[in-house]
Amino acid sequence: MSTKEILNFINGEYTKGTSGKTFENRTPVDGSLIGVVHEAGRAEVDAAVKAAREALTGPWGKMTNDQRSEILHRVANGVTARFDEFLKAECADTGKPVSIANHIDIPRGAANFKVFADLVKNVGNESFETPTPDGTGALNFSVRRPKGVIGVISPWNLPLLLMTWKVGPALACGNTVVVKPSEETPATTALLGEVMNEAGVPPGVYNVIHGFGPDSAGAFLTEHPGVDAITFTGETRTGEAIMKAAAVGVRDVSFELGGKNPGIVFADCDMEKAIEGTMRSVFANCGQVCLGTERVYVERPIFDEFVARFAESAKQLKLGIPEDPTVDMGPLVSHEHQRKVLSYYQKAKDAGATIVLGGGVPNMPAELAAGAWVEPTIWTGLPDDAAVITEEIFGPCCHIRPFDTEEEVIKLANSLPYGLAAAVWTENTSRALRVSGQIECGICWVNSWFLRDLRTAFGGSKQSGIGREGGEHSLEFYTELKNICIKL
Numbered sequence: 001m002s003t004k005e006i007l008n009f010i011n012g013e014y015t016k017g018t019s020g021k022t023f024e025n026r027t028p029v030d031g032s033l034i035g036v037v038h039e040a041g042r043a044e045v046d047a048a049v050k051a052a053r054e055a056l057t058g059p060w061g062k063m064t065n066d067q068r069s070e071i072l073h074r075v076a077n078g079v080t081a082r083f084d085e086f087l088k089a090e091c092a093d094t095g096k097p098v099s100i101a102n103h104i105d106i107p108r109g110a111a112n113f114k115v116f117a118d119l120v121k122n123v124g125n126e127s128f129e130t131p132t133p134d135g136t137g138a139l140n141f142s143v144r145r146p147k148g149v150i151g152v153i154s155p156w157n158l159p160l161l162l163m164t165w166k167v168g169p170a171l172a173c174g175n176t177v178v179v180k181p182s183e184e185t186p187a188t189t190a191l192l193g194e195v196m197n198e199a200g201v202p203p204g205v206y207n208v209i210h211g212f213g214p215d216s217a218g219a220f221l222t223e224h225p226g227v228d229a230i231t232f233t234g235e236t237r238t239g240e241a242i243m244k245a246a247a248v249g250v251r252d253v254s255f256e257l258g259g260k261n262p263g264i265v266f267a268d269c270d271m272e273k274a275i276e277g278t279m280r281s282v283f284a285n286c287g288q289v290c291l292g293t294e295r296v297y298v299e300r301p302i303f304d305e306f307v308a309r310f311a312e313s314a315k316q317l318k319l320g321i322p323e324d325p326t327v328d329m330g331p332l333v334s335h336e337h338q339r340k341v342l343s344y345y346q347k348a349k350d351a352g353a354t355i356v357l358g359g360g361v362p363n364m365p366a367e368l369a370a371g372a373w374v375e376p377t378i379w380t381g382l383p384d385d386a387a388v389i390t391e392e393i394f395g396p397c398c399h400i401r402p403f404d405t406e407e408e409v410i411k412l413a414n415s416l417p418y419g420l421a422a423a424v425w426t427e428n429t430s431r432a433l434r435v436s437g438q439i440e441c442g443i444c445w446v447n448s449w450f451l452r453d454l455r456t457a458f459g460g461s462k463q464s465g466i467g468r469e470g471g472e473h474s475l476e477f478y479t480e481l482k483n484i485c486i487k488l
């Protein structure tokens with residue numbers, strides 16, 4: 001792998017900036033250096049926000065929805081045309097298998113532009129004929145206008161997918177953006193700048209600044225008074241810090257935050273489907289999916305069978321390098337994250353868990369030994385207040401617990417401050433409706449997991465988020481709805 005320089009992208013041009021600071025970008029597969037990233041200082045953040053502000057009223061702001069939409073289709077096609085470059089960069093940064101990124105991360109990176117480019121052309125606004133005392137009446141109607149300069153702060157687990165999930169609708173609505181990708185995974189966000197230029201996106205519409213959170217580019221961006229609204233995906237605690245920054249100037253936020261999602265398996269489920277789906281929801285992307293299941297509740301009559309068959313399937317997971325098409329699971333994103341996940345493996349042990357599978361670091365071949373690998377892990381037997389059951393781990397692991405009644409399992413599912421997603425496994429439709437309606441979460445899947453329709457509302461309840469994005473819901477955040485009242 002060759003070492004690359006990863007630059008900030010401001011006003012349509014790549015720049016090292018003037019901070020003089022760089023940081024290393026290493027792949028978690030074997031710890032080797034893949035890039036040197038130029039960190040943005042306050043001067044670069046200022047320049048990016050200024051460029052975004054000017055672009056708002058420049059050519060981008062003067063375009064019709066149709067014109068912007070056409071350009072965003074070119075962006076989507078540009079990502080697809082350079083599919084292999086995006087794939088390689090994403091897999092190197094994250095360590096995830098190519099077999100995952102080539103059907104989830106990169107295609108969704110393109111789809112996020114197309115879906116919202118089409119949506120904005122087809123959404124109407126409300127109008128009311130209003131009676132008046134003089135009998136002539138009035139017409140009330142609404143128009144949508146871009147919100148302005150949007151600060152986009154994105155995480156490392158699905159870097160291109162989650163960043164474009166914000167940038168796609170933001171640009172489709174006529175806004176301009178300054179994006180701060182995760183310091184762990186800067187490559188595809190930077191590469192997208194080239195695609196933006198090739199597609200004819202005017203300079204200043206899409207800007208990228210690199211760096212960390214506190215006292216770095218993330219904080220400089222969210223504290224910047226030139227940013228009109230902030231959309232963020234990441235940890236709940238980071239959301240709290242960003243919300244404080246956004247309070248100055250009373251700026252709007254859209255937050256997609258952490259979760260500790262339950263999977264509920266009823267005795268009347270289709271066992272094959274439940275095992276296959278729970279395997280994905282626990283282990284996909286090495287467990288680094290916000291929607292993933294870390295608490296599995298199984299109805300007592302099928303508990304032993306489920307645990308045995310689930311463990312047998314998990315034993316078959318193949319760990320290895322991203323390029324191997326037979327690999328199911330890569331490493332975690334970094335050694336820092338590996339330390340966090342392993343600390344929970346230790347906490348489970350200390351709390352007296354029965355370790356059904358894994359629980360440590362796998363024996364990898366010598367050339368991968370410096371990677372951030374952990375074993376797929378399954379526990380049973382812990383009390384409901386154990387840390388591994390109440391706190392988000394974000395690793396390839398779950399605790400499985402038996403339950404006896406619907407009421408009991410709904411109470412267990414709702415017992416934490418998080419409320420992002422849930423998966424319910426049952427062949428009884430009435431039960432599916434009853435249970436899904438009562439779980440406190442933003443997204444509940446029945447007999448599936450991470451089955452996405454981009455027109456639907458996406459987001460979390462309780463401490464898992466603020467607001468909903470997806471389909472027309474994205475317009476609520478990325479536009480100002482203005483009412484115009486004309487007295488006739």
Ligand code: NAD
Nearest residue numbers: 155156181182212213218219234235238241256257258290
């Ligand atoms: P994180 O909160 O550590 O970092 C996310 C981003 O915020 C990074 O770009 C980081 O540099 C930046 N950041 C950190 N501190 C900041 C600050 N004070 N000001 C401004 N920016 C700051 O999250 P992560 O570790 O990258 O991602 C994993 C977390 O994200 C998990 O908790 C996961 O559940 C959550 N997540 C949620 C969703 C969702 O849709 N709800 C999706 C993906 C990930």
Ligand code: 6OD
Nearest residue numbers: 157165289290291452458
């Ligand atoms: O599919 C999406 O739109 C989305 N935001 C997924 C989030 C996954 C979290 O890791």
